[in-house]
Every structure is written in C-alpha cells, then in structure tokens.
Amino acid sequence: MTSIFRSSLDEFEPLAREAALDIVALTAALLFAHGQTTERTVVTAERLGLALGMPASVLPDWDKLTVEIEGASLSQIVPAKPLGMDMNRVLAITAIVDRLCAGTLRAEEARPALLMAGSLPPVSTLHFTLFAAIGAASLGVIFGALDITSLTLIAASAALGALARRWLSTFSRNPFVQPLCAALIAGVLAAVSAISLHRPIPTALVAFCPCMVLVPGPHLLNGAIDLLRTRIALGIARLTYAGLVVLMICFGLLLGFTAGGAALPAAGPSVPVPLLADVIAAGWAVASFGTFFSMPWRMLPLPIAAGMLAHAARWALISLAGANVATGALVACILVSIVVAPVVDRLHLPFAALGFSAVVSMMPGFFLFEAASAVVELVSLGPHAPVTLLTSIAANGATAFLVILAMTFGLILPRMLLEHFLTPTV
Template sequence: MSTTPPPPGPDDAPDELQERLPAPPIGPHSTATSPLGIPDSLTIRSEAAAAVGAELLASGMASYRVRTAMARTARALGLDSFTSIVTYTDITATATLNGRYRTRITQPPHVGVNVDRLHRTQRYVELLPEQGTTAADVFEQLARIRARGPLHSRTVNALAGGFACAAFAVLNQAAPLEALAAGIAAGIGQAARRTVQLRAWNHLLVTLIAAVVAASVYLAAVALPTATGWVAGGPGDHMGGYLAAVLFLVPGFPLITGMLDLVRSDFSAGLARLTYAGLIILGAAAASWTVSLAVGIPPVAAEHLGLPFAVELPLRAALTAIGVLGFAILFNSPWRIALAAAAVSMIANSVRFVLGELHVPVQLATFAATVLVGVIAYVIARTQHVPRTSISVPAVVIMIPGYALYTGFTLMNSGNIVSAAMVWQEAVQVVIAAALGLALAHLATSTAWRSAAQPS
C-alpha cells in the first residue's frame, strides 16, 4: 500500500470560488514498487484513475459519482477492476490487473466547490473510450482543467454574494433598507472571505472572519441612515435583514450532497459532509450573534410585508432567480449552467410558494418542489451534457432554511429554548425534505441509483 500525501502549498479554498495560487502539478508519484520509467504499469494506471476521483471530490461531487467516474476511467485504462471507498476528504481504492492488485490512499489538498472544474472533469470521463486511454492522457487533461483560472472576477464574485443575500432578505420579508444593508454586508463579507481563502486558512476560521465582517457592516449600514435622520427609528428597528447578511456562508453543497450520500448508503462520506456543514452553520451563527451581543442589538425576525398574492408571486420568482444565480456564480459555475439553475429554481420555488399559500405544510411543499428540481435537472443534464448536481444543488440552496437555522441559534442563546427547538425542528425537517425530494428524483430517473451495486 502507498499513501499519496497532499501536494505542498495552498490550492482551492473550501466552499466557493477563489483565486488560486499556482497549483501543484498533477501526475504520477514515484514508488518503490513501480518506478515512473515503466509506462502504464498497474501503479501508474491506478494513480490516474484516483486522480480523476480526487479532482471531482475536491470540486464538490457526491461520493457515488466520484466512484462511478473512477471506475469508468479505470476501465478505459485497461484495469480489470477499481473498487473504492470515498469519504469527504479521502479516497481509498484497490485496482487489479492480470492477477495483481494495488491499494492506494488519495487525499485532495482541499475539498470545496468548483462547478466549472467538476463539469469539465465529468464531461472528460463521459467521453472516454471503452479501452485505449493512457495514464499520460488522463494526467494531461486533468492538468489542463486545473490550469483554468476563475471564471468570475473578484468584483463579480462579491456582487454575486451581495445580490443573492439581498434577494434572500426580501424573500424572508425584510424591508427595502434591510435588504439593501444585507446586500452590502454580504458583498463585503464575501470579498473578505475570498481574500482570506487565498491564505489557505482553516475553514471554520475563514467562516468566523467573514461572518464578523458581514455582521459588522450590516450594523454600520443601518446605523448611518438612522443616525442622520434619513430613516426613522434606530438601528435596532431595522434588524430584519441582519441574519440574511450571512446567508452566503450556508454550506449548501455539502449539506445536500451529504444527504444524497446517506441515501446511497455512503455513510462515512454523508456523515462527514453533514458534520462539516453543521460546523460551518454554527460558526456563522455564533459569530453573527456575538457581534449583535457586543453592540447590544439583538437580531429580530422581519415583519411580514403583507403584499398581495398577485404581486408577491412574480416578485418571489424574480428574487429566487437572482439569489440562485448569485450562489451559482459563487460556486464558479459557467454562465449557461448558472442561468439554467436560476430558471429551474424560479419555477420550482414558485410552485413551493403557491403550495404554501394553499396551506400545504412547508416540508411537503419543499419535497414536491425539489422533486421537480431533480426531474428538470435530469432533463437538462441529459440534453446539455452537464452534471445534474451543478443544476440541482444551486437550485435547491434557496430552499435551505439558513435564516431559520441562524434564528434558532439566536433564540437559544437568548434563553428561548422552546422557541429555538421549534424553529430548528422545522428547519431540519425542511432540509431533510429537500434532500429526499432530490433523492426521489434520482431514484426515479437513474437505473444506477436504484441498484444497490457499487461502481467497480
């Protein structure tokens, strides 16, 4: 057995796109059992297949798809079998060839979300021939994919976070001033996060810094107009968008893919992803609550705007598209994928809103909406040759009750244990409903998902 350590130096940061320092080269690593001078040996082929999996895992792909891609690559490389165990941060795989076997452990330097890289890597695997691919071809293609820079500039990235959180604020009934403050705070917070990510710091530390920056900027943004008399009341009267200002920190990708991993019985990967997501949510909630405590202004829920249904429905549809488009850009999605995710979510979230107006429980409405997302994403994925996850996860992120999760934390710290438990209960049920809706869509449209067999 050989262990491949993470290449030295910082690379991709955890959640959204960031500008990268020079990435370490992708290629085989010399071992005592198989020197690099022997082309396409068992060792080199197994390393090439594992490198594909590491690229997909580092880009946010669920573990089942990672295993499927590695197995397909292994067949194209002429290996007899390639059996793997994929967790959130590691890949352990055994390859066989002509009666010999080799087990290896691969660890991506960082695990995050990069839809462009995920899309290009998966598309490359889909186009591989059944036989005849060489390890050199695989390493060369992966190097080309990794060499691609960010699709969106720092300014566009920050604006995407700002517009997304401003849209989420209005969807959570925030007033215009509160939504504007949330957008400004989230944009500056995302810019701060992206800057800190370049240092390859601990994920939780990056989250805490970004949350403190966003929360502080929000308070300053509502204090200025109230202090000058432009807006009536004090800062404490305009806290309806405060929690929305840190919604760009909600780890939507690991939260949804973690639940999908559990459905596929990938418990080690699923539990690890959900633990990571929970840690990030708690970190962001704790930081925003601490800032509000320090200034003595507790966050409060926004009052219902009371808009007519004929006005609120198209408004929510438009805001949903803006919010999902913003998050898709944060995930480094190409424009066509980002726009497709926004359109899908606009349709599905409108259905969810109408069901809510008909007094359907929010969990059931969310379940129905995410089933719709999964089915439409399947059709787009088949016709446009893009990963289904790149469409479905951003489209569902807006249905994740991050606002409620943060509110529950605030209520708990204020001593309202019963209210916090009720808010958290509904939020967790909505998250489960969203994941099960996507899972049902996968089960209904994919023969491989319905099978208990594992890729090999």
Template sequence: MSALQDHDVVGLIGDAVINLHGNGQQTDETVRSVERLVRHYDADIAVMPRWGEVSLREGPGAAGRPIALLDVTPSNVGMNRVLATSRVIDAAIAERLPSTEVRARLKTVGAMPPSSNHLFALACATGAVALSVTFGVEHLPAVMLMFVSAGAGGYVRRLSSRYGANAFAQAFLAALLAGLIGALGVRLNISSDLRLIAVCPCMVIVPGPHLLNGTLDLLAGRLPLGASRLLFAALILLSISAGLLVGLSVWDVSLPAAPVGRTVALWPVIIAAGVAASCYSVFFSMPLRLLGWPIATAMAVDGVRWLAMSELHVGPAGGAGIAGLVAGTLLVPVARRHRIPFAGIGFASIVSLMPGVFVFRMMGGLTSLQFADHAAAVPILEGVVADGLTALLIVAAMTVCIVIPKHLYDTFWPSAPR
C-alpha cells in the first residue's frame, strides 16, 4: 500500500508521533512504537525525528519521498499521554481497528489535560520543601516561606504558559519570584548563607528529563537531536539562574558561592527523597498506579549513595554515579513494561541528587566578581570553580550512569514486552 494513497493511515501515524515525541518519550521507543503501526497497516513510512519537527517519508529513511512534516517540539513530559497512546497502538494491532477509529482515539489522547493547576502548585511547594530537607533546613518560618514561594511559582508557570510564555520565560518568571521571596527571607533574618528559601523553589524547575533524553539520543547517534535537547536544558538553567539573581538583587542580596553545608541524618534524607519523587511524578502527569516505583527507587538510591560515600569513601560525583546506575537498573524494565518515558520516571527518582543549587551558586559568584576587589575576588573565584566543577561532575556521572542500563537494554532487548 502506498502511504500517499491512505490519508487516514498517514494521519494516525502522525498523531501517534506527536503524542509520543511531544510528551517526553525516548526517541528509540517512539520509532519502535510507530514502526509497529506501520507494519500493521502495511504502509511504507519512515519516521525522522528532529527538534521542532518530525518528517514522515515514504521509502527507506532520509532517502524516501516526503509525505508530511509534523510541527512538534519535544519540550513537554506527559506520561499519561504516552501511556494512553501506547495502549491505543496495542488495541489497534490486537483488535484490528479501522484507521479512522484509531485516529479518533489518538486525537482524544492528545487532548488529555496535564495535572490541575492546584495540584501542580501543591507539588511544586511540597517538592521544594522536601529538597530543602536534604540540604538541612532548620527553621519552620523558612519552610513556610519556601512553601508559599514554590507554590506561587507553580501558578506563575501555568498561568504564564496560558498567555503564550515559552519554557524559558516561565522558568525566568518563577525563579524571579523565588529570588524576591528568598531575599525577603534574608531581610527578615530567617535565611542562612545557604539561601534555601531562594534556591529550593528553583530546584523544582530544573529540566532533568531533557538531560537524560539528550544523552540517550547522543548514545544512539542522533547528534543534532541530542545536542538540541541538551542545549534546551542548558538555556532553561540559564533562565532560572537569571531570574533568581535578578530577584535577589532587587533587595541587594547575594547568593554566596560554596557556603558551609550542613550534615543531615540519613532517614530524613531518604523520606524527603521519596516525597520529592512523588512531586516530580505529578509534574510529569504520571498515572497514580505507577507512583510507587519512583518513590521506592528514590529512597533506595539515596541510601545507596549514603553508603557509597560513608563506607566506600567515594566523592559526591562517585556517589551520584553509583546511585544513577542503581536507579537505571531498577527502572528500565518498569519504563519499558509500562511504555512510559524513562527520562520522566528516571529523573523523578534521582531529583534529590541533582546539583542545581551548585549551578545557581556558581552563577551568583560569577556576577559578584565584577564588584569585588582583588583581595575578595580570589575566594569568590575559588568558590565559583568549586561549585561549577561539583555540578559538572555530578551531572555527568549521574546522567551517564543512569542511561547506561537503558542503552544496554535497548541494544540487547529491543522488543518491548506486551
């Protein structure tokens, strides 16, 4: 059958690609799912995913004749849509549904809403407080102000997106609010040099799934798409840093580089990691019946990291790498079995290990250098280098180690269980 002669088949394949690629599914999984539909309908269509568009071609790969160019940017993570799309594909193949009905179902899936604004804001607030526990928050007023700041930031992100703000503007506005409220906490003398009131609400905006999906694309040889995902994540981090520093500067408050950290007991950290994982699962619209997986994994990997650092005496990067390897090993079969984005469930499980706070402090130190004299510049520069290297090593170790099991699984067991 010529794909150009059946517009319904081309349309339903395009809808499936949009639902999967546009909602955080790994590129290899998207291609595999669509290829099942192509074989079922005896079509000759190749899928060529890129950043901002997906090309459908009739014939072998890039050499085929263009059929359609889909406008889809993989900047969102919606696990509910990915899972529902996979179920529609299963039903289309098992029940031999007509193409018109399959396309109608895929359209319905594409219109599925994310989590409500109130639930999203509550998850932002709770997640920020949980992350602050891992950094050693001590005072209830700081926790309360942080809760309000992160929750308000969640509303700002949702409402600004309704008025056309892109991901960078949303991140900047939420971080700006966090900076203003964090600076207020300093003025009220309820914030330490750690500035947790300011930085923890910004931590819930960090675009971790794009780091994981970008790394997987690079490992699969999709260099332009992988580089685009990583650049997108880097620009969001820059937007967060800019908003945070501008908000702090309004009240003439700085973000100290490399402040003295606090020692936190193991059990509060493990519990906080599970709470943070549940909050990030809400961000990504994960089905509630799957919520136990990222929570249990997050608690396990935090314990593994603590043991690695205390018993094996590895550094922060080594501990994060070991934790990432454990998380990837546990969650790859879960993501494949339930056809949900590995980047979403994987990042939710390791979010408490992400060094976003070090990135923000590094950027704050860099801005402070322009106003420092020679004597003060040296310790500031040392702090900037320390924070930057710590963040880089932790992200690199954790990202590579968590995607290694996924890459091996895709290589040796490419067929998804059904």
C-alpha cells in the first residue's frame, strides 16, 4: 500500500497531519451520511488513514463523527447524520479512497474530489416519479390488486407523492415532512376514490401500497446491524428515527382518510397471486427501490435477480408448504443475503440499501397500518370498543414485529458469518 505522507508521526509537519486528518474525517462523514453501514465507514476511514501514514480511529455517533489520529493529540469532530441513502455517491467516494490508497490521486486533490462526489445529483425527478409509480403498482400486484383501476390509482397516488416529496425537498430539510405529506396524499386519494367511484376497489391496497414505498427499511437494517456490533446508542438512534418515520406515515395516511371523509378500512385477507405475476412484480419493485437509492443501472441486475429468487421461495413456502409470513420472510431474506453479502464489499455498495431493495415488498407495512387504524378506532369508540378490536391490534402489531425481526435476522446473519470467516475486500 502506497503512503502519501511519511510514515513517522514525529516527522510530520503540523499542516500535513491536519490535512490528512481533514481528508479522513470528510471521507467518513460523507460515507456515513449517504447510507454506508457504520462498520464499512469505520473500516474505510481507517484504511485511508493508514494509506496517508496517519493511523486513525473513528468514533461514530448519531449526529457526529469523532476522528482521532493515534499517537498524536489531534482529533476532529465532524457533524454528520445518517439520513441519506445514495449508492452512487458512496461508490464515487469509495473510488476516490481507492485512488488515494493506490497513490494515483494526490492528497491535495482529494478534498475537492470528495466534495464533488458527495454532491453528485440524485436520480432525476422524472425517473424518481416514474419508478415510484411502478414500485407502488408492483407492490399492489404482490398484495393482490390485479385490476387495472386499482393499479392505476396506486400508481397515480405514488407519483403525486413522489412529486410532492421532491418539491418539499427544495425548501425543507426536515426528514419527517416528506413521508407525512406523501402519505397524506395517498390517504386523500384512496378516500375520495372509495366514495366517488361506482365500482368496488380494494381501498386499503390503494392507500397502503403508495405508503409502502416510504418505509425506511435501510435505516431499520443499519440500526439492527449497529446493535449487533454493540454500538448500542447509535443502533437505538437509528431505530428510533425509522420508527418515527413509520409513525409519520401512519399519521399522514389516517389524516388523509379523515380529510377525504372516509374511514380507513381493514385490508382483509390477501388475494392469492400467481407465481409468475408475483415474481415479475417483485423484480419491478426491486428496480424501483434501487432507483430511489441512486443505484447505477449496471448494478441493478444483482438485486433484481436476488429479489425474484427470494420471492419465488417465499411464494412456495406460503402457498405450497403452508408456512406463515414470518417464516417465508426469514427464508427469503437468508437467500438474498447469501447472494448479496459476498459481493457488496467488492462492489463498494451499502449492504443495507442493496439488501433492502431486494426484499422491500416483504416489509409488513400492511400489518403496521392495520394496527394503527385499529388504534385510532379504539380511541374513537372508547369504552364501547369491541374485544375483537384489541385482538386485531395485538395480532397485527405482533405479526409486524415478528416479520421485521425475521427479515432483519435473515439479512444480517449470513452477512455477519461471512465477515467473521472471510477477510472482507476493502
């Protein structure tokens, strides 16, 4: 490994040490903020520090990173919150680190290059809106909405929500405003459609599917990974953030139904979906979420193939073997992790974003929204609420928890085992 600076800390000029520290801190902050897992952020920053002749350690927190130079009383605290998910930026930043470590990029050129990589434009509004509609409609197919009217309403609702999110992002950086408003739009459109259309439609699906594209799955996975790596405070902070986003989605959806003059209906039993339709829709859903996370087109085939394989296995387990949804999600996520985990480090992609893209349609959004709807109904009925309502809240809440736990365990276990027994490619 080529060292940009001299290897002895005592021989370093103060300016050289500060420059090296600044490069390492900026790299770690950008990776952390754009969705790289905490462990890969720390490993990459430490690798860069060694290449610069400055052994560094990174201490992550929810809103900041502390980067210290070992053997010297020199450290830097950089503000960074892990709110983003942009795989294209992570790839560009990692490529710059590789060039620095190989000695093909001069140290004085690193900071401008890193800043440029960290400000690469996100996917265009047209693509974002189009794939939001495709992703929501694909989820509609998976959950049993097979008629053209319902799928059109789902796609239109998701597209309007995507446009609203992009518009809101131009003047508000609050991470909760966008999902709240997008879910509000979904609730209003579903309520108005249920009242005005003179044909039966699966109102719950029309409402829930556009909201499913808002679920912060990568944050749930990153939080679980941090907890397993004993980064307790950071893991709890990530999970709390994800939980608040889900709460805003539920609140916006219920508020939209209220504004539309309707009550949020129960989803009811799901309609059986043919295997081919389920697998094809899963592939489109994976492509949509890969686009949301700015995954380069050339890399989409991997998660698409993994997601379609996982859905085929899940469909077989539930439809043929009679397994429950949690067991189906567990086996499917293990398959995805086995396929994805060996290559994410080689491709320098965030594991949580790639893994979640492949299994997004298995997230128990329906159960979460059903539980939220039942809670609201419980509050409105008060002491007159039937016992079945409490049973519904408990059953839907427990099912959602078990499915999320099964998905998290299924995705993380193979990844952790491979990292333990194999030396990762950095």
